[in-house]
Amino acid sequence: MSKVKISLDAMGGDNAPRVVVKGALMALDDPDVEIFLVGKVEQLEKELKELTTDYDKSRLKLIDAKDIVEMAEKPTDALRKKESSLYIAANLVKKGDADALVSAGNTGAVLAIAMFVIGRIKGIERPAIATPLPSTNGFAVLIDSGANAIVKPHHYLDFAKMGTFYAQLLGKANPTVGLLNIGEEEEKGTDDLREAHSLLKNTLKDQFFGNVQGRDINNGVVDVVVTDGFTGNVVLKSLEGAAKFITTVIKKGVYKNGIFAKLGALMMKKVFDELRNKLDYRNYGGAFLLGVNGVTVIAHGSSDELAIKNAVNVAVKGVRMKIVDKIKESVENS
């Protein structure tokens, strides 16, 4: 297999660059991966030195970038920082030196720079973040889960097409699509949602399930849940918070209820491991920014090294699956 080259923004994320360097080293476990680690080289070298001397230097290359995009920086300001690690990392993909961009940095900035530097796929007006979430039916893709706070009715159709395609890549044969709304009836929600509903219905025909509600994300009713990036982001983070809250309540309960409950928890270890596995966002690693003309993976701002490693793995998968070419084909044929 030919090597997959990943351009990794070493300075993006709440715990950068330390965890990004660690994650990059972990990602080298896959012998077919090559990583461009983009950031302040002096700092990266120092981190690397403290961590290990024993890694394949031919597959981990340091690329210098003098500047950093801060986590709270406005996208418009970030776009002007042409010497930032994010900008330079994106440029490697644009020039064809790397196959995919991975960043745990400022989402708005990643979106803006990916769109501006790498560009959009022709026919897709608004790239969107697609996040697979666990459901009783395996998973459901939530799209847009954070790229576009305001969308127009016809954007929902783009999201539906890209989400469908992504669900297919992940193994669903005939993905069904639901429009996230406050009720199942066709006339629910805002004017924009009613227009989106009729557009999805007329275009996707049987593939369109209709409106779905918040509770349907996890319950396996549909394979793709389409929504605007504001609602998607809030829902995604709410679900993350709920999972954390529930595991905390269980842990505290076990601690409080003495040796008997502790032993019980031990005996249920397998069950809890499986649950953690299903809920832990780090296992998903990163989400594809679909619609950009190059594989782009956005990792969680609070990513640790495991999440970074998994985000690189997601990007590698996207490259191998030719996700960008295939979205192009599917847009051209529709």
Next chain:
Amino acid sequence: MSKVKISLDAMGGDNAPRVVVKGALMALDDPDVEIFLVGKVEQLEKELKELTTDYDKSRLKLIDAKDIVEMAEKPTDALRKKESSLYIAANLVKKGDADALVSAGNTGAVLAIAMFVIGRIKGIERPAIATPLPSTNGFAVLIDSGANAIVKPHHYLDFAKMGTFYAQLLGKANPTVGLLNIGEEEEKGTDDLREAHSLLKNTLKDQFFGNVQGRDINNGVVDVVVTDGFTGNVVLKSLEGAAKFITTVIKKGVYKNGIFAKLGALMMKKVFDELRNKLDYRNYGGAFLLGVNGVTVIAHGSSDELAIKNAVNVAVKGVRMKIVDKIKESVENS
């Protein structure tokens, strides 16, 4: 203590009237509660007969209503059905015959009829649904959790005031308020949210925490989470779905992993009971529709008898706490 009179819409909800009748009978356990059960009397009498003959007839009165508001009916259509159980139940509160309205029916219809028949509190433009959700800090009130799909910036301030007041009633001394958004920075979100942010900041001063994200609902960062009714409804139902999904994964896991895991689960019974207690929406029973000029409780459409009983209890509490009078005072003084 003087009796509290509850006007209960017997025909509202997915499982009406059966579970509503059952819930009403359960609610009579509180000797200071009187219930007007409004619906098709013939049907209600039949249900009652099948359930029991032994109940305090002086405290459960049947009121006839020829018509029903369907779960999918448009609010504007529902408003025209003046012989519906919901309309007549609301009218009992308007006339002063009952102290509070409880319905598990069509939320949009309850909202419209409550506003039209019972009326709004002067100074509150948009009544909103306030739902206490479990958090590491006890609870957080989510407002608006479903009444207004579209809101204007100044409505967030009304929601914040009513939510604060409600959190105080539930025991928080100095509730803090957060604005649900896609990032913590002041400039995040839409123009409307930025305007709402500055309005909340200037009016509530130190009581305003700033923007919060989805994950902050459960993690105890603030006591009141303010949002529009579209986002609130989707989030509320997403959290409900997540709780159901997680408990299903645990149950299935225990079943799959044999006798050892089953024994473990038994030993953890107390922990799981506590968790269920925290997550089960039926324990909250119903949510106040705040801003209406009479205590109004909206119960979940899929309520069972326990949820109905608890919704009646919530309404009784609201009457005893003089929730409407106190909101009036707090609006007049602000």
